[in-house]
Amino acid sequence: MIYPNILDTVGNTPCIQMQNVAPSGIDLYVKAEFFNPGSSVKDRLALSIIESAEKSGALKPGQTVVEATSGNTGIGLAVVCATRNYPLVIVMPESASVERRQLMRLMGATVVITPAAGKGSGAYRKAKELVDANGWFYARQFENSANADIHEITTGKEIVDDFGDKKLTHWVSGYGTGGTFSGVARTLRKEMPTTRLILAEPDVAPLVANGKKQAREEDGSVSVSHPDWNPHPIQGWTTDFIPLVLQESVDRHFIDDVVSVSGPEAIHWSRQLARKEGVLTGISGGGTFAAAMKVATTAKKGSVILCMLPDTAERYLSGPLLEGIPETMSATELALSKSTPGYQLDSTS
Ligand SMILES: Cc1ncc(COP(=O)(O)O)c(C=O)c1O
Numbered sequence: 001m002i003y004p005n006i007l008d009t010v011g012n013t014p015c016i017q018m019q020n021v022a023p024s025g026i027d028l029y030v031k032a033e034f035f036n037p038g039s040s041v042k043d044r045l046a047l048s049i050i051e052s053a054e055k056s057g058a059l060k061p062g063q064t065v066v067e068a069t070s071g072n073t074g075i076g077l078a079v080v081c082a083t084r085n086y087p088l089v090i091v092m093p094e095s096a097s098v099e100r101r102q103l104m105r106l107m108g109a110t111v112v113i114t115p116a117a118g119k120g121s122g123a124y125r126k127a128k129e130l131v132d133a134n135g136w137f138y139a140r141q142f143e144n145s146a147n148a149d150i151h152e153i154t155t156g157k158e159i160v161d162d163f164g165d166k167k168l169t170h171w172v173s174g175y176g177t178g179g180t181f182s183g184v185a186r187t188l189r190k191e192m193p194t195t196r197l198i199l200a201e202p203d204v205a206p207l208v209a210n211g212k213k214q215a216r217e218e219d220g221s222v223s224v225s226h227p228d229w230n231p232h233p234i235q236g237w238t239t240d241f242i243p244l245v246l247q248e249s250v251d252r253h254f255i256d257d258v259v260s261v262s263g264p265e266a267i268h269w270s271r272q273l274a275r276k277e278g279v280l281t282g283i284s285g286g287g288t289f290a291a292a293m294k295v296a297t298t299a300k301k302g303s304v305i306l307c308m309l310p311d312t313a314e315r316y317l318s319g320p321l322l323e324g325i326p327e328t329m330s331a332t333e334l335a336l337s338k339s340t341p342g343y344q345l346d347s348t349s
Pocket residue numbers: 040041042072173174175176177178179180181235236237282284285288310311
């Protein structure tokens with residue numbers, strides 16, 4: 001297949017049926033967003049935000065783009081900005097993984113790190129300060145309507161095209177901005193109204209599950225952390241506020257169930273998907289899958305469940321996902337290596 005540029009490869013990701021981990025009598029599928037060119041679902045919103053700002057005139061040729069993000073949106077924007085020649089400044093908390101910063105810099109972005117203690121809202125405030133001081137274009141993924149819109153017309157439509165005749169009983173997703181959830185939910189409510197829409201959330205950050213209102217500025221932005229938020233290891237999920245983009249799903253009653261997932265459950269299922277299904281997804285993919293497995297164990301036989309996998313395991317090389325996965329040879333591997341006469345390694349690999 002020939003494409004005129006990398007951006008034409010965004011979207012149309014595959015849905016893959018699980019062969020070994022699904023409970024019997026349940027058809028369990030994952031939608032693998034790591035097939036996007038920046039290896040995450042966020043390529044969709046990055047392209048949508050830039051294209052809609054170009055159309056409206058909010059973004060001028062050569063103007064600097066700025067965004068606060070824990071990583072994947074920065075990488076998605078870096079892909080788009082490199083292709084379309086916009087300088088890019090990304091603000092991210094120091095808690096996000098180091099390889100993400102390096103990938104963005106590899107694509108020419110400037111990456112500003114904020115203290116972990118300031119959380120997601122701290123990075124957001126810093127980005128706003130830079131925008132106000134420099135007149136840059138602020139992507140504002142947490143409030144920008146172009147975010148959910150692209151999921152309504154691409155992700156949601158792809159699901160309807162793939163599952164229209166399979167009677168999808170449950171669709172499961174976590175949330176960062178809520179763009180995936182709100183956009184897909186709009187389409188599924190209209191086209192497949194019997195499908196149950198399930199939101200996954202960290203057990204230590206039950207922002208939606210507890211139902212407390214989020215304090216908000218007049219423009220929809222947030223400067224105060226939500227009282228129910230606590231730190232969790234599921235990067236990309238649930239920052240310390242309920243984004244305006246997700247609020248649409250709360251207000252329009254799109255969320256049929258909230259399933260709570262712990263950090264260890266998320267890591268467990270990310271590892272199981274690698275080992276049992278050959279699917280490399282990040283911790284949040286494992287978290288979403290953990291929620292899907294909880295749904296699957298109580299669902300009726302014959303249920304068809306689709307779970308979103310936002311990104312790839314390769315984005316988590318320095319974090320807890322690979323902790324305890326050995327770099328050096330085990331006794332068995334060592335014994336196998338020594339069976340070749342004259343075999344000599346340079347180091348203690
Ligand atoms: C790593 C990662 N990226 C993106 C998303 C989805 O993000 P959004 O809600 O912003 O569409 C998630 C949520 O599950 C995620 O974990």
